[in-house]
Amino acid sequence: MKVRQQFWRWLGCLVLIWAIFIGWSGTAHAAALSNGVYQVPMKIIKADSNATSSANPFFTDSAVARVQDQQTTLLITSNGAQYIKSMKISGQPVTKVKAVNQQTIYQVNLTGQTSPLTTTFSLTTPLGAMNETARLALDWEKAQRLSTTTATSELLDQATTLADTAKSSSQASSQDKSSQQTTPTITTKTSTAQTAKATAKTEYWRYQVLQGTKMKKSEADQYYTDLAKVTPTNQGYRVTLTVKYAKSLKLGSRAVVPESINRMAPQQVSYGQTAKAYTMQYSFKVANRQDLASQLIPGKIHVTVPVMSISETFPIRFRFASSGSADQTQAATVAALPKTTEQTTAATAPSTTHHAAAKATLPKTGEQQSSWSMLGWLGLIACGYVLGGKQRETAD
Secondary structure, three states: OHHHHHHHHHHHHHHHHHHHHHHHHHOOEOOOOOOEEEEEEEEEEEOOOOOEOOOHHHEOOEEEEEEEOOEEEEEEEEOOOOOEEEEEEOOEEOEEEEEEOOEEEEEEEEEOOEOOEEEEEEEEEOOEEEEEEEEEEEOHHHOEEEEOOOOHHHHHHHHHHHHHHHHHHHHHHHHHHHHHOOOOOOOOOOOHHHHHHHHHHOEEEEEEEEEOOOOOEOHHHHOEOOEEEEEEEOOEEEEEEEEEEEHHHOOOOOOEEEEEEOOEOOEEEEEEEOOOEEEEEEEEEEOOOOHHHHOOEEEEEEEEEHHHOEEEEEEEEEEEOOOOEOOHHHHHOOOOOOOOOOOOOOOOOOOOOOOHHHHHOOOOOOOOHHHHHHHHHHHHHHHHHHHHHHHHHHHO
16 A cells, blocks of 8 residues: 555656646747738747857848648748758748848747747758758747738748848948958969960969878868869979859858978968959979979968868878870860878878868757756656655644
């Protein structure tokens, strides 16, 4: 009998804790909206706090939602589709709906109107693949009804209008900033005679960018052009490398800064831009052109991605073709690059490693940790009160 009474007391305690948690989770639900299409203020916040996430600049500050009975269809707009391989909101896969003025509208289907929602991203960045976790905060209390109809065409029209508005605002802001600042371009003056002489003997050499410690292509390879300009000088040859990346990536004009090349400081570093891209050039010297093909050329670059809070120095190596050509087109068709098997030694090993993906990853989801802790204490107190009844009965 005593064992049975103890069992029922414990069962009652567990039911009480469950009821507390259910009651708390219900507070996360906003008051249900009537059927229609709404504009809902939104913000991407960090997984473990209400601070703004580094992913937030890639999304508009409002979403469009269709409420139809208990189902909610949410459309969000992003200007960073080039980074996003896949995305999930509240465990539901997010799908692409359409592109509008270099922006992409995404759709996810939810039950009811809740916030915040755990959001996971699988990203492709200049530093490699990354998996990020954040939360989508939706202010349902400030939702504005756009239409009473729930037709899909109306939902898409409202999302498209919102994307167009966001694009126009972004362009106006960019024009204001560009009118206030210009990107300086460093140039090197040479005499006409020197230029003519150098041009006559200039060659172009094909190359690849490898990781600092592995014989695998670096993520940086896609931002380096694959031809280096090799120019004769009085003391050997000057090798000029070029980095080029689209302005649409929104990395800024100096996202890549060379720190060393061939174990020396880079020379003649210059920055520039075209209508659609940012460029950067730097050079180093070798005694003979064949020095390029006889070994891997070590280097280091500093990469900055402001919106993702990344500022890291990475080791890379350059693998050049076995020969060059005075014609750029012909140089680009040189046969496969040599299969260099050079191993990194202790004397030449880079001082840093390619670990950006781990360092840049946001903390894992820790939503409402303090609330769960408090509710746990309340549950324990309640259990103590229930179980204490037995001791009081015994004393009586």
